[in-house]
Amino acid sequence: MIKTEKLDQAFVGEILAEPGGEHLLTCWSCGTCAATCLVRRYDPAFNPRLILHKAGLGMREAVLSSAEIWQCSACDACYPRCPKKIHISEVMKAIRAVAIREGYERPGVVAQVDVASCIACGLCVAACPYEAITLEMSAHNGTSKMAAQVNRDLCMACGICNSVCLSSSITVEGHTDERINDDLGLSPRLQLGTAKDTAKVLVITCNWCLHALSDVSYAMHPPEGVKVVNVPCSGRVAAVFLASALQRGVDGVLVVGCKEGECHYKQGNALERGRVAAVQDLLDLLGIERSRVQFAWLGALDRGQFPKLVEQAVHDVQALGPLNWGSEEARQDAR
Amino acid sequence: MLVDEIRSVVKDKLEGLDGVVALAEEQGRITPHLYTPGDDLSTLTLGPRYPLALVLRDILKRKPDLRLGIVARGCQERALIELANWRQLSLDRVVVIGFPCSAELAAECRCALPYPNEIAAGEKVEGVQDRLLEEFRAAKSREERLAFWQRQFAKCIKCYGCRTICPLCFCEKCAMEQETWVTRGRLPVPFPAFHVIKAIHTAGMGKCVGCHACEDACPANIPLSLLYALLRQDLRSLFGYDAGLQRVGKPPVFKITEEG
Numbered sequence: 001m002i003k004t005e006k007l008d009q010a011f012v013g014e015i016l017a018e019p020g021g022e023h024l025l026t027c028w029s030c031g032t033c034a035a036t037c038l039v040r041r042y043d044p045a046f047n048p049r050l051i052l053h054k055a056g057l058g059m060r061e062a063v064l065s066s067a068e069i070w071q072c073s074a075c076d077a078c079y080p081r082c083p084k085k086i087h088i089s090e091v092m093k094a095i096r097a098v099a100i101r102e103g104y105e106r107p108g109v110v111a112q113v114d115v116a117s118c119i120a121c122g123l124c125v126a127a128c129p130y131e132a133i134t135l136e137m138s139a140h141n142g143t144s145k146m147a148a149q150v151n152r153d154l155c156m157a158c159g160i161c162n163s164v165c166l167s168s169s170i171t172v173e174g175h176t177d178e179r180i181n182d183d184l185g186l187s188p189r190l191q192l193g194t195a196k197d198t199a200k201v202l203v204i205t206c207n208w209c210l211h212a213l214s215d216v217s218y219a220m221h222p223p224e225g226v227k228v229v230n231v232p233c234s235g236r237v238a239a240v241f242l243a244s245a246l247q248r249g250v251d252g253v254l255v256v257g258c259k260e261g262e263c264h265y266k267q268g269n270a271l272e273r274g275r276v277a278a279v280q281d282l283l284d285l286l287g288i289e290r291s292r293v294q295f296a297w298l299g300a301l302d303r304g305q306f307p308k309l310v311e312q313a314v315h316d317v318q319a320l321g322p323l324n325w326g327s328e329e330a331r332q333d334a335r
Numbered sequence: 336m337l338v339d340e341i342r343s344v345v346k347d348k349l350e351g352l353d354g355v356v357a358l359a360e361e362q363g364r365i366t367p368h369l370y371t372p373g374d375d376l377s378t379l380t381l382g383p384r385y386p387l388a389l390v391l392r393d394i395l396k397r398k399p400d401l402r403l404g405i406v407a408r409g410c411q412e413r414a415l416i417e418l419a420n421w422r423q424l425s426l427d428r429v430v431v432i433g434f435p436c437s438a439e440l441a442a443e444c445r446c447a448l449p450y451p452n453e454i455a456a457g458e459k460v461e462g463v464q465d466r467l468l469e470e471f472r473a474a475k476s477r478e479e480r481l482a483f484w485q486r487q488f489a490k491c492i493k494c495y496g497c498r499t500i501c502p503l504c505f506c507e508k509c510a511m512e513q514e515t516w517v518t519r520g521r522l523p524v525p526f527p528a529f530h531v532i533k534a535i536h537t538a539g540m541g542k543c544v545g546c547h548a549c550e551d552a553c554p555a556n557i558p559l560s561l562l563y564a565l566l567r568q569d570l571r572s573l574f575g576y577d578a579g580l581q582r583v584g585k586p587p588v589f590k591i592t593e594e595g
Contacts (some may be wrong), residue, residue: 056585117507121421126585127592135422139507146422164592166536167506177515188518235595240516245513267595274591282534285526285565289483 002057006198011060021088021094027052033078033088038208038300039071046071048078048088055095064099070106073156074130075264077300094334100153109173110155111162115140116149118169120220124161129266130154131163135168159231160266163238175232184241190227190249198225199318202245203310205256205298206234208264212303219306225308234258234295235268239279242293246283252292254316256309258297269297291316292323338433340456341406342372344432348404349374349466352430355404356391359381369394369403380405384444386548388504395424404430410546412451413579414502417542420579420586423505432589435459444547445564448580467561468568478498484527484562490555492525495560497549498533503542503578530562538563540588541570544579564588 007133033048038047046068055063061068074089080087096106114139125133125148132154138147143293148161148170158208159172168177181187192200203222207230210216219228234257246255255276257269276295284290294316296309342469345355349372360380361367367390370376388411391403407415411430419426433451438460440543441449445465475483498504506592510532511517517529524530543563550560572579587592 020559027506033345077436078366101434114508119423119505121423121505123589123592126589129595145380166510166540167508168510169508177513207575239535240510240528243528244516246526247525247528265595274595278539279531279535281569282531282566283527284477284485285480285562285569287477288529289476289477306343 001193002059004216005331006045006061006245008060009058011058011063011308012056013081015055015091015094017056018094018097020087020090021097023084024052024091024094025056026084027056027086028084029053030083032081033086034079036078038077038262039073039077041211042207048092051095052086052088052092055091057174064102064104067107068237070097070108073158073264073266075262075266077262079292081132096153097233103319106153106155107251109157110152111157111170112160113148113150114169114171115139115145115147117167119167120146120148121166122148123164123166124148124170124253127160127271128155128184129158129160129268130156132156135146142222157235158233158268160233160265160268160271163236163271172232173238175236177238179239180229180231180236181244183231184245186241186244186248186250189321190245190247192227192249193224195224196322199314199320199322200225200249200251201254201314201317202203202228202252203228203235203254203256203313204234204241205233205306206215206236206258206264206269209234209256209258209298212302214304215306222312226314227304230246233265234270234272235265235267235270237272237275239275242276242279246288246292248321251320252294252313254294254296254310254313256306257298259297261301266274288323292320337457338379338381341381341432341434344381344455345370345379345404346376346408348430348432349582351402352404353401355406355430355432356387358385358387358393359408360414368494375484379406381439382440384410384436384440386414386500386502386546386590387411388418389500389548391415391429392418392424392502392505395401395429395540399425402428402430404431404432405442406434406435407418407451408436409448410446410548410579411502411528413448414546415579417503417544417579417586418505420583421503421542446545459475463562468564471561471565484530487557488526489523490557491522491523492521492527492555494554496552496554497557500548501537501550502546502548503537506536519577529558530559533559534566538566538570541567541574541586542578543567578580 031049072092132151139145157172161170190280263269280290352368354371359378393403431453434449436458447462450459547560574586
């Protein structure tokens with residue numbers, strides 16, 4: 001129940017005054033944003049239409065104290081579909097700005113910097129889709145040094161910073177390198193089925209690109225020789241995971257990301273596509289077939305297509321045969 | 336003699352500096368040395384090739400306020416510039432005393448640019464085209480390439496010499512030492528992950544200046560500079576970028592990660 005005496009028009013004014021908040025009151029409440037929203041697929045409690053509606057009514061307390069205002073990852077899937085052309089992620093940003101002013105904090109984990117080992121090269125600053133990282137003088141060992149600093153109000157914990165960091169100095173709790181490696185099952189060696197003539201393929205998918213139930217259930221019960229692992233974003237998959245997989249019992253790796261323009265974290269998929277291409281070039285120099293490492297898009301409308309992508313990859317890798325190089329090394333590594 | 340000319344330039348420059356990084360020869364041993372004002376410069380020597388940029392980088396990391404000079408070949412000047420491009424040192428206070436390499440060394444390094452942007456003494460020699468690259472690309476089938484690198488990397492004794500001597504390996508925490516990727520105390524090194532990390536984090540990031548220090552340091556004679564030169568050639572054709580040729584605000588890898 002909405003109590004009219006609790007509605008606060010000043011709150012509406014504060015949002016409208018923030019850059020990006022201007023269009024708050026033009027919303028028709030049609031719900032197209034909610035129908036498109038990627039976050040909502042995983043958390044039905046999240047509804048951008050309702051947030052805008054409540055904010056427009058002036059429900060200060062209810063809006064600012066909710067966890068939902070921090071959940072929008074600005075993938076902007078809703079923006080082109082909104083009939084009123086409201087840039088909803090910008091309105092969310094305006095609402096957050098008001099929240100931050102009033103002392104609210106983003107809940108949950110954000111990227112953590114190890115100041116001691118950070119070399120302040122700025123690669124994470126360039127990679128962050130949210131401009132959440134800056135280089136600042138930070139306290140360290142009684143003096144100060146330049147290091148990356150994460151603005152917790154902007155960080156979406158995608159881990160793309162971690163994937164580009166050369167010196168392993170920035171991580172997100174819950175999906176550190178060690179944790180992902182454990183999930184991939186690569187340490188010490190991935191055992192995929194027993195059939196000798198079956199290609200062993202590791203499929204790494206982002207959290208957001210499997211939509212159809214049939215795709216999700218295929219991922220949970222893949223055919224023999226295939227393992228499917230989820231990561232927060234395909235852009236989280238650093239090159240070393242790919243090289244590592246090819247050495248630890250896998251004949252091929254397929255990384256599946258969202259379709260171009262649909263990345264939940266803005267550009268993680270594009271980053272990964274480029275990275276896979278670069279790794280392919282390097283593998284080619286080393287005499288390892290390019291198609292042992294692949295990248296594929298999966299769009300929001302490509303429902304039920306996931307098995308086809310996997311089967312195509314398995315087919316490609318099967319044609320190349322098993323990776324039995326340095327079988328002595330492989331045996332030793334397995335011990 | 337070129338070395339005499341350089342000594343006299345160093346003598347002049349030292350008057351306005353806290354020190355000059357160069358190589359010194361004493362009792363037949365050549366080591367990196369920090370010459371300070373008033374020092375005897377008769378021990379200063381130019382050769383052999385050595386990544387002095389690494390020495391300067393490490394001194395400046397501890398004492399950033401020092402005003403230092405460096406006696407540098409072309410590749411070492413490029414290493415300094417690339418370090419600056421990666422924000423690892425400031426060139427504002429560094430005085431580069433550049434000198435060209437000999438034609439023999441240029442040939443040995445297969446170096447396309449055997450001289451720095453500015454030379455304090457000596458005559459430039461022509462750059463050399465790296466024929467090994469074309470031969471490697473043209474003559475070797477995929478199976479041969481795989482066999483070749485497997486044989487080469489199998490020799491690795493995991494001494495980390497290539498990493499430690501690289502002027503562009505400036506991480507505080509090296510990925511090649513993370514247990515997640517490389518199990519400690521085990522040989523042979525994981526193929527191809529171990530050398531792929533090294534290759535990606537240096538040449539693959541567009542940082543490699545082709546100074547051959549890694550190859551000189553390798554006790555197993557693994558032709559690392561061939562692999563890195565191949566990667567540099569790829570990056571050059573993709574982005575038109577050569578590490579350390581000039582100061583840039585953002586090396587290509589920064590632009591790529593920014594744009595996704």
